[in-house]
Amino acid sequence: MTTTLAPSQARPAKRPVRLFRHLMSKVALIPMILTALVVFVGGTAWTVVHSFTNSRLLPRLEFIGFDQYERLWSTARWIVSIQNLALYGFLSMILSLVIGFTLAALLDRKIRFEGAFRSIFLCPFALSFVVTGVAWQWILNPDFGLQNLVRGWGWESFAFNPLNDPDTVMFGLLIAGIWQGSGLIMCIMLAGLRGIDEDIWKAARVDGIGTVKTYVRIIIPMMRPVFVTALVLIASGIIKLYDLVVAQTNGGPGISSEVPAKYVIDYMFRAQNLGQGFAASTMMLVSVLIILVPWAYLEFGGKKRG
Amino acid sequence: MADATLHAGPRGPKPKRAFSRANIFIYGTLLLVSIYYLLPLYVMIVTSLKGMPEIRMGNVFGPPMDVTFEPWVKAWSEACTGINCDGLSRGFWNSVNILIPSVILSIGIASVNGYALSNWKFKGSEVFFTILIIGAFIPYQTMLYPIVILLREIGLMGELSGLVLVHTIFGMPILTLLFRNYFASVPEELFKAARVDGAGFWRIYFQIMLPMALPIFVVAIILQVTGIWNDFLFGVIYTKPATYPMTVQLNNIVNSVQGVKEYNVNMAATLLTGLVPLIIYFASGKLFVRGIAAGAVKG
Numbered sequence A: 001m002t003t004t005l006a007p008s009q010a011r012p013a014k015r016p017v018r019l020f021r022h023l024m025s026k027v028a029l030i031p032m033i034l035t036a037l038v039v040f041v042g043g044t045a046w047t048v049v050h051s052f053t054n055s056r057l058l059p060r061l062e063f064i065g066f067d068q069y070e071r072l073w074s075t076a077r078w079i080v081s082i083q084n085l086a087l088y089g090f091l092s093m094i095l096s097l098v099i100g101f102t103l104a105a106l107l108d109r110k111i112r113f114e115g116a117f118r119s120i121f122l123c124p125f126a127l128s129f130v131v132t133g134v135a136w137q138w139i140l141n142p143d144f145g146l147q148n149l150v151r152g153w154g155w156e157s158f159a160f161n162p163l164n165d166p167d168t169v170m171f172g173l174l175i176a177g178i179w180q181g182s183g184l185i186m187c188i189m190l191a192g193l194r195g196i197d198e199d200i201w202k203a204a205r206v207d208g209i210g211t212v213k214t215y216v217r218i219i220i221p222m223m224r225p226v227f228v229t230a231l232v233l234i235a236s237g238i239i240k241l242y243d244l245v246v247a248q249t250n251g252g253p254g255i256s257s258e259v260p261a262k263y264v265i266d267y268m269f270r271a272q273n274l275g276q277g278f279a280a281s282t283m284m285l286v287s288v289l290i291i292l293v294p295w296a297y298l299e300f301g302g303k304k305r306g
Numbered sequence B: 001m002a003d004a005t006l007h008a009g010p011r012g013p014k015p016k017r018a019f020s021r022a023n024i025f026i027y028g029t030l031l032l033v034s035i036y037y038l039l040p041l042y043v044m045i046v047t048s049l050k051g052m053p054e055i056r057m058g059n060v061f062g063p064p065m066d067v068t069f070e071p072w073v074k075a076w077s078e079a080c081t082g083i084n085c086d087g088l089s090r091g092f093w094n095s096v097n098i099l100i101p102s103v104i105l106s107i108g109i110a111s112v113n114g115y116a117l118s119n120w121k122f123k124g125s126e127v128f129f130t131i132l133i134i135g136a137f138i139p140y141q142t143m144l145y146p147i148v149i150l151l152r153e154i155g156l157m158g159e160l161s162g163l164v165l166v167h168t169i170f171g172m173p174i175l176t177l178l179f180r181n182y183f184a185s186v187p188e189e190l191f192k193a194a195r196v197d198g199a200g201f202w203r204i205y206f207q208i209m210l211p212m213a214l215p216i217f218v219v220a221i222i223l224q225v226t227g228i229w230n231d232f233l234f235g236v237i238y239t240k241p242a243t244y245p246m247t248v249q250l251n252n253i254v255n256s257v258q259g260v261k262e263y264n265v266n267m268a269a270t271l272l273t274g275l276v277p278l279i280i281y282f283a284s285g286k287l288f289v290r291g292i293a294a295g296a297v298k299g
Helices: A002-020 A023-028 A030-050 A067-073 A076-107 A114-126 A129-139 A146-152 A169-194 A198-206 A211-222 A224-239 A243-248 A260-269 A274-305 B002-008 B021-048 B052-057 B070-077 B089-119 B125-135 B141-153 B160-184 B188-196 B201-212 B214-230 B233-238 B246-254 B263-284 B286-295
Strands: none
Touching (some): A030 B160, A067 A076, A076 A114, A076 A169, A076 A260, A129 A243, A129 B021, A129 B214, A169 A224, A211 A224, A243 B246, A260 A274, A260 B141, B021 B070, B070 B089, B089 B201, B089 B214, B089 B246, B089 B263, B141 B160, B188 B201, B201 B214, B214 B246, B214 B263, B214 B286, B233 B246, B263 B286
16 A cells, blocks of 8 residues: 555656656657747748838848838739739639539549549649649740641631730630649549449439439539638649749739739849838738638537537 | 349449440540640640751641750750750759758658657647648748748758758648658557557657558658659749759740740750659559648648
8 A cells, every 4th residue: 555655645746757758759849849830930920020121132120010011002013913813813713623523523424544534634733833834835825836826727817825915814824724733623523522422323313313413413512521622722722823923924924914922032032122022921821811710710610519 | 033033134234335425425525625634745745856947837736747856955955044054954963952852851750740749749749730730821932031041040041951951841741741640540559569568769660650651651752752843932042043953944944035945945844844743643643642632731
């Protein structure tokens, strides 16, 4: 009895040693902790704080309130960037989902060569945005590409020159962006479709519901989580849109295909106007939070309750 | 009994006619869409095999009349970016020198992270992990400049090793998640038995966990090789012309304003840059899909 009591009495004295419990695990996680705290939290906070300063070539802590933001929202290039991103984002969400789902549904019809088709659709995803942009720049080249080809067939007045027209340049980028990214959405959709019970299909057939109607009324509502994942994925890709623009149009003609990520980088590293870059990147962060917080709440807040 | 089987008729679904209207629609659509996905690759290949006079005359989709490999040679060893005229080979070797240490370092750290987070939890470990995952959703733009300062302080700005560090940092959230989920699925008894036998942190990692985690290592390698090879943003910001990775160099070659545009050389350069991820893609097959499905959370 006394022997068993002794250790339990000694326990409170041993408490400080808790710090060394799983010590090696703590040591091993130091790189992760540093990344999380210094780079992710510290770096983001640093940028947000410095967005309220008049830093130009070098970061300085001379606060000027919201001046950088006022300047930002009165700069034509930023407004154009936002509009472009909104247009590109909206269209690429719709198109990626529609194309991705349609292709996945077609591949799911128990067809032959499914693997071959899937490899073809996913193949561009392995390529970088720079490669994608450069390739489509060439195909959309008015003198040698598609336009020239159709004119060569005898349709002399045919005009398809999106990359040199300020009104349609974003569609030129969209063609390339969809080409690169829709294969991934197809893959996710296909995985979602494969997760649906075969009995659902049998039940629908017994009830005499047509194939298209079954997809629209039964399958798509059942795949809500898959669609949400796909949407988050597309959205986070859209906000990062940079490499493709640099490679395909470099923001031109004029400023008609500028995007926010490019604005940030150009102001920080080319125009030597750090404050503007910080303010613009803080706006990007805010917009991500606006999209992400409700999603995270729905996704993870719901799980805890359930 | 025999009677019943006779009357049951053939098993399985009714054999479909090969040319039903539905099938024509399905295969027709798929073939049409395939053209959209394959066309750029085809155009790049044929363009890169033509001479410039032929490109100026003919159409982009026509196969080359005189196949020439000169554009490829030129793209690899002569194409100019600014004052350097030693072709893409410089960028290729830079990319290789960035890729190999980045992949090893990022996967090494992330696998230890995942192992520690699932088997050696301590107070606060989950908090740090949550911060790390949230960090994956923060736009890179907000962290670009602080990292410039960080790299300057430790003297790695513009160096290949600086870029390796950046790739390790930004690869960490997704890879840690990948390994944490994998190690969490390993039966705990195995870990406990090893502990009872007196094995410590590193011994359990190297002798038990590492050999078991080989499939997930392959997935992580595919994810990182394609991701790092295709990176442009970090490459353009954290390197200098002598250390530009291949993607940055490609962009500079193709979009340089000086000189006559040599479209065939540009396309050869583009294909050369895309070759490594394409090889990974076709060699890895189903694992690539698993890799991107895992990377889908990347944000």
